[in-house]
Amino acid sequence: MFSKQHRLQISGEMFFAVFILTSALSVSSLPEDLIESRRRVVHVLEDETGAVIVQTAPGKVVTHRGGSITLPCRFHHEPENTDPARIRIKWTKVTDALQFEDVFVALGKQQRVFGSYRGRVFLERAGPGDASVIIQNVTLEDYGRYECEVTNDMEDDTGFVNLDLEGVVFPYYPREGRYKLNYHQAEDACKHQDAILASHSQLHKAWLEGLDWCNAGWLEDGSVQYPISHPRDQCGRKDTPAGVRNYGYRHKEDERYDAFCFTSKLNGKVYFLKRFKKVNYAEAVKACIRDGSAVAKVGQLYAAWKFQLLDRCEAV
Template sequence: MIPVLICVLISLTVADSDLDTAYPDLELSRTIYVTENGPQLSVVAKESKVVSRRGGNATLPCRIQRYPSMPPNHKMRIKWTKLTSDYLKEVDVFVAMDFHKRSYGSFHGRVHLQGSSPMDASLVITELTLEDYGRYKCEVIDGLEDGTAVVSLDLEGVLFPYFPRLGRYNLNFYDAEKACRDQDAIVASFDQLFDAWSGGLDWCNAGWLSDGSVQYPITTPREPCGGKSTVPGIRNYGLRDKEKNHYDVFCFTSHYKGRFYYLIHPSKLTYDEAVGACQKDGAQIAKVGQMYAAWKLLGYDRCDAGWLADGSVRYPIANPRRRCSPTEAAVRFSGFPDKKHKLYGVYCFSGHD
């Protein structure tokens, strides 16, 4: 990197003795030019966003540009952190200085520097989880010089609105987090909700997002959803009290390792019989997030209503058709029926959650 000459303008206000006598209110400004070498180290990311999938790997780019005249420094420090939704807290991910390296928390054993050259500070993350989604900061400190770059890690996946058997608007933020986890998902971010809305999602019930805000997406304005005179968009209730306020939640899930399937069974089942039938088949009753992932990411299509782990009954339609889902591809929801009714089949999942 070539050093940059920076010109600093400093205005000094002085009073000229002769002029001051004749014009007491007149002041003269003199400008002094000061030059110095600019930064000799910078950090850049050739891509601002990297897209991968759960269970896969990702390389977050980070390149050090260091002026050749700088003396070698074996104590140059490379640190990666994950930025949280409130932008005030950072989670340590990985630190390296010379031969000393350390990974932290859930990243332990899953992260390392790509190290294609001494100036390559790119971070490799293996066995990606849903929680790995987000923004990461690469920081390099070399003596008195330092630089940072920020990279976003996105996951291929699907967003879905969710409420539990208790009914709508029964989840505070922490209940919402648990509800998504129980369905093999995480609370969605605003960016994920925006992408879903851009893809046509229209949902007239407010839900929690990962930053603690409550929002909902509308593509067809109407009276119960902000009014007919409003424009399409994402309605925003703002940040809400995470303990006292109760809403639905928007969850996000990605690819899974395993098999999602409808169990062929000679008779319809109660909920308990459905759980047992999956176990007898060497599997578990499937979760809502697994059905959405199979439907959206694998094109799973089945016009048979079946039990899921949360006690709901749903079925996935990838190819709209009469009597199944005539107008749109969707996961159809049949509610939370009495668990003792033998009216439905069951969806199972075998493999790793």
């Protein structure tokens, strides 16, 4: 029904009772040589109009939860002796087609970081014309598209950078059964399982890697989709092609589906706590607490399977 690598599908909290997440480890940044290898070379074009010209990295930059990443952006302007204090650098995150979330702004030596980015975002300052920013301790919510805007008096230009995360997509539905979640409940369900709603590109990548799931689920943009690698009559007819099938954008309050969640690398470790007898969920919770840990969530188990290569055949 679905590929070997996705047989960890979990339908509720009871399934993973004795997997445990240890206390969070200290967050460590990526090694400098690894950061360097992930920076994109940016070539700045000059023109004779005096306008500010901004160029960012093509494609995307990639990191994982808890890592550090540089969002590259360089600019050129004429005349070159323009007062640096009059150049404004602004970074925003594109949250929707016409919606933006402020991330960082700098005007000369004055700087401001907004919201959840406070204490984590800094100018790289790699030389003249460098408007790149470094994001430290990257979170799942940092995933997405960013705009770099450079303004010099009346001239301005923008460029875009896509931040991607190494991670894993998993289908999820609550213990009450399938097709019980509206969009907002699906958001909360993923967060409760240490994840976020997956994007279309993340689900498409998971499908390319073999994910095959017959039940439709919410994605972060409000659409409802599901990936089919092996077409069959039980999943919308056998003669339809394989692919990510799309129900389009649905009513976020009234309609109910499952969820496709996305998670990334852990800051702790999931391990199997061996008991001499089978335990129910409440007993598993107590056993985890006595061991100085907590019962793992679905997203944490998937992350351990993906990144720790956790492999246990006992049903829990």
